[in-house]
Amino acid sequence: MSTEKPKVAFYWCSSCGGCEESIIDLAEDLLKVVEAVDIVFWPVALDFKKKDVEAMEDGSIAVGFINGAIRLSEQQEMVELLRRKCQLIVAHGSCSHLGGIPGLGNFWNKETIFNRAYHTTPSTDNPDGVVPLEKTVLEDGKELTLPRFYDTVYTLDQVIDVDYYLPGCAPPRDLIMNAILAILEGKLPPKGSVLSPNKSLCDDCDRNDSKPEKMLMTEIKRPWEILIDPEKCFLAQGIICMGPATRTGCGERCIIGNMPCRGCFGPTDQVYDQGAKFLSALASILDTNDEKEIEKLVDTIVDPAGTFYRFSLPSSILRRKRMEAIK
Amino acid sequence: MSSETFNPKLVGFLCTWCSYTGADLAGTARMTYAPNMRIIRVMCSGRVDPQFVLKAFKEGADGVLISGCHPGDCHYQEGNYNALRRHRLLTKLLEQLGIEKERFRLEWVSAAEGAKFQKVCDEFTEEIKQLGPLNWNGGVNEHREA
Ligand code: SF4
Numbered sequence A: 001m002s003t004e005k006p007k008v009a010f011y012w013c014s015s016c017g018g019c020e021e022s023i024i025d026l027a028e029d030l031l032k033v034v035e036a037v038d039i040v041f042w043p044v045a046l047d048f049k050k051k052d053v054e055a056m057e058d059g060s061i062a063v064g065f066i067n068g069a070i071r072l073s074e075q076q077e078m079v080e081l082l083r084r085k086c087q088l089i090v091a092h093g094s095c096s097h098l099g100g101i102p103g104l105g106n107f108w109n110k111e112t113i114f115n116r117a118y119h120t121t122p123s124t125d126n127p128d129g130v131v132p133l134e135k136t137v138l139e140d141g142k143e144l145t146l147p148r149f150y151d152t153v154y155t156l157d158q159v160i161d162v163d164y165y166l167p168g169c170a171p172p173r174d175l176i177m178n179a180i181l182a183i184l185e186g187k188l189p190p191k192g193s194v195l196s197p198n199k200s201l202c203d204d205c206d207r208n209d210s211k212p213e214k215m216l217m218t219e220i221k222r223p224w225e226i227l228i229d230p231e232k233c234f235l236a237q238g239i240i241c242m243g244p245a246t247r248t249g250c251g252e253r254c255i256i257g258n259m260p261c262r263g264c265f266g267p268t269d270q271v272y273d274q275g276a277k278f279l280s281a282l283a284s285i286l287d288t289n290d291e292k293e294i295e296k297l298v299d300t301i302v303d304p305a306g307t308f309y310r311f312s313l314p315s316s317i318l319r320r321k322r323m324e325a326i327k
Numbered sequence B: 001m002s003s004e005t006f007n008p009k010l011v012g013f014l015c016t017w018c019s020y021t022g023a024d025l026a027g028t029a030r031m032t033y034a035p036n037m038r039i040i041r042v043m044c045s046g047r048v049d050p051q052f053v054l055k056a057f058k059e060g061a062d063g064v065l066i067s068g069c070h071p072g073d074c075h076y077q078e079g080n081y082n083a084l085r086r087h088r089l090l091t092k093l094l095e096q097l098g099i100e101k102e103r104f105r106l107e108w109v110s111a112a113e114g115a116k117f118q119k120v121c122d123e124f125t126e127e128i129k130q131l132g133p134l135n136w137n138g139g140v141n142e143h144r145e146a
């Protein structure tokens, strides 16, 4: 019997670093993991290089945890490499699962994002108007290259085949540990599963019982506009809460912090498009049948697309804003 | 594409009790109208999940119509009010994604209004011809191009 420990890789793409933090946050559990596995690649913590991964045999890594969305050609290259080397790929966190916050870039394109970042933000100091170029030829004839920046942000599974999804921004510790243990023990659910219970956040929310018999919203308010009752369902207080269209498993952390759910766990298995599902739920509880009143109420919902798709625009049916409509 | 050669693809979700029957009437009465509408019969306008509308646009529709019974006449009492609320909210969301509000239409057509259905089809087709094709691409393949 081989005594070799299973090999594990961690990688990050378009992300904030929070998912890396979620692994560090395993704290003493991390030591158990380190004992049971051999971490062969983890750029944020260990000094292995791409060429080290390239030198490994295909399929020799048991599992690769990849966080972050795909927005650069270099990220695509790295995840394609890891796909070849790993038996299992886990999309770790909202950004690789659904596109996440970087996915909101899909309301724009490369040109408008560069224009904002390199020319028009108040803090930009760029008198020569320098922008990153994919290719630069130096005076001595040497050529420098940068990865290509795509117009569109992609979820991990739009670029490579993904075996499992660990939802959340960032995924909570118990779900990560359960996933690692399931992999080590070979007790995995069917391929393609999201590793969190398949029911809505409302089902687990303490405030669910406070929902009135017939839930109706007469006004839409933003969290800063009122003093939020810490016991009452947010929707019943006129505040948009994505709970009905969001998968449970986070431990209701936002709700416990007296903030509504933003939807970072994505939808349940029955739903294709989290934003559309939430839109449908919200529309059915607006308390009026009158056309003019409906329009008035809809007017007060400031940014429906950005709110309902806060974490899931790249994974939605339409995926992005229409390119031709971007100015 | 000029509006001469562009032949819009329209998808219409029609409730079976009023609008579908109205469309049927337009047919049996041999009214002529623009043939651009692909009709999908649903039990009620309130059955049209916003996901259906997004899917229609994604799969190539240049315009989407939801048509139901007049207010007060829905076979299931409230379904068409639900459709109305969703339509207004979804229209706003679609505009944020660059899909013009003219491309997503809600109409009330009763079982007796064959002529109204005819008019809706003609008008909608003409309006989308003016607007041009939607050509939804989602910019989704550039990572396969390199
Ligand atoms: S809508 Fe939000 S606050 Fe209300 S029960 Fe669901 S998760 Fe809890």
Ligand code: SF4
Residues within 6 Å of the ligand: A168, A169, A201, A246, A247, A250, A251, A252, A253, A254, A255, A260, A261, A262, A263, A264, A265, A266
């Ligand atoms: S409450 Fe919602 S947004 Fe907050 S962690 Fe849970 S799923 Fe994510």
Ligand code: FES
Residues within 6 Å of the ligand: B015, B016, B017, B018, B019, B043, B044, B045, B046, B067, B068, B069, B073, B074, B075, B076, B077, B079, B080
């Ligand atoms: S049955 Fe026609 S709109 Fe409900």
